[in-house]
Amino acid sequence: MALRPIDNALPITAERPKKQAKISVPPPKEKPNFGVNDENNVPMPPPITADSSIDYIPSENLKPFPDPDLKIQGLVGGLESKDWLKVCESLNDARQLALFHSDILLPDLEKVMMVIAKAMKNPRSALCKTSIMASSDIFKAFGEKLLEPGISNVFDNLLLQLLLKASQDKKFVCEEADRTLKTMVESMSPLLLLHKLRAYVGHFNLRVRAKAAVSISNCVSKMDLEGMKEFGLAELIQTAANLLNDKLPEAREAARSIVISSYEALVENEEEKQEYWQSFCQSNLPAIHAQAIVKIVSS
Template sequence: MALRPLDNALPIAPARPKKQPKVAVSIQKLSDLGVNDENRAPLPPTTSDATIDYIPSENLKALSDPEIKIHRLVEGLESKDWLKVCDSLNNARRFAFYHSTLLLPILEKVMSVLVKAMKNPRSALCKTSIMASSDIFNTFGDKLLESTTSDAFDQMLLQLLLKACQDKRFVCEEADRALKVMVMSMTPVPLLHKLRAYVSHASLRVRAKAAISISHCVSKMGLEEMKEFGLAALVQITAELLNDKLPEAREAARSTVISIYKAFTENEEQKQESWQSFCQSSLPAIHAQAIVKIVPSS
């Protein structure tokens, strides 16, 4: 006989789903997601980085329709797309080489973008901006001080000194080249006035890079130019660098002393005063002694 269901029977509850086991998910840091950290080794190039072409200056080609493209240059430099900024920086280099009169009116704006790009942690953008600064130095030379504000030049000089101190070798080497081009393309005296500010910089490495640029600058100068800057001031700067902690700064200072000494002793009028007497009259005794030891007394 079939059993009848009970009218008061409770409904059977559905089975509760089992809890899913928790899975640990690793979270990548920003520095692991394609952004280079200046204090770490450079990351391998990404697909985007690999598309950057570092064009040597001698391989740059002139632009077609430069009068039209100059109006688009600033827009490209201010783009939020870093690849477009790199392309615009290379165009700025082309303008510097082949159409410099068109670039001159917006030169300060271009320098501002260069400084911003040098601060960018993306190495490709940083290197491209440094290469652009070399070409701008090479083309405009002293006009950079005549056609732009002092602050614009100072900011670019500071960034080049900082980048020359980096651990990223290819950025550091590019900045060193740019500083050499700067020295070769500009009149020594006004440039020395700019460089002397970094002799007392808080960073040892910045001081060393500034000392090297000062040495290159002084090697181009004759005695009259040294006197225009201030011969006593020049040996005082050099004496300060001779006591620096980094050997690169001290070696650059010794090279500077030799350049000053050669200019001093080759001048017929200056021979009436001995090199040793000049150093003793311009420096404290202990510093004068350190300077005189570098080269034989005249």
């Protein structure tokens, strides 16, 4: 029997249940498990810093090799390694060879210096400092041989890198470069070195100018009057006059030191010295520069 529809009945619609929002919960971070034997977790070694693997050995603590001929055979290969720790180790070997077996190192000296200059550009401070220490020991061992025509161009590159490193902000690298520049001046003829350094007092980097000025000042302080005249006394005074207007106090102080050393060497007779000095400055400098130079010694 068919059912009759109910009049005026409202349609019944079933309400669909609302979907619950999905919440993604990130899995908890697992802490590295150092030194624990767990079959589900591969142990990781604790991190080490780069510098902790490097020993900065002072020159006085280095010792001769029992078999230097054997050590020299692998030196260049070690210096050219892609492993920076191996390069540091080989740089220390080069230091020992330079100080105690310089005759054995001499045939490879140019290659070694090229690697040292390259290592100074490396962003790793440990490698950079080790290379600076190596250059210091090479200066001590070979001195003026580094200024001879066959190797002079390599020395020029090394000198520029040292001036740049002495000018940077990393204190322990900067201090090591400063010490090495002093060692360089102590190990070489000041006259020969002045010809190399004078190119950098006009460098666009004001810190490089200042470091070059300090090295020039240290050279001049070692020279007698004959050495100054051979280099060019007028050129020394002109260099000092230009540096007196430099932005950095280090450069200006170096300029004053150059002036005083030149003045003290120029005339032995104290009564004639001031008059002769004034005449010399006026003859070789513009009036305003001459006045500034004369004022340094008169005060």
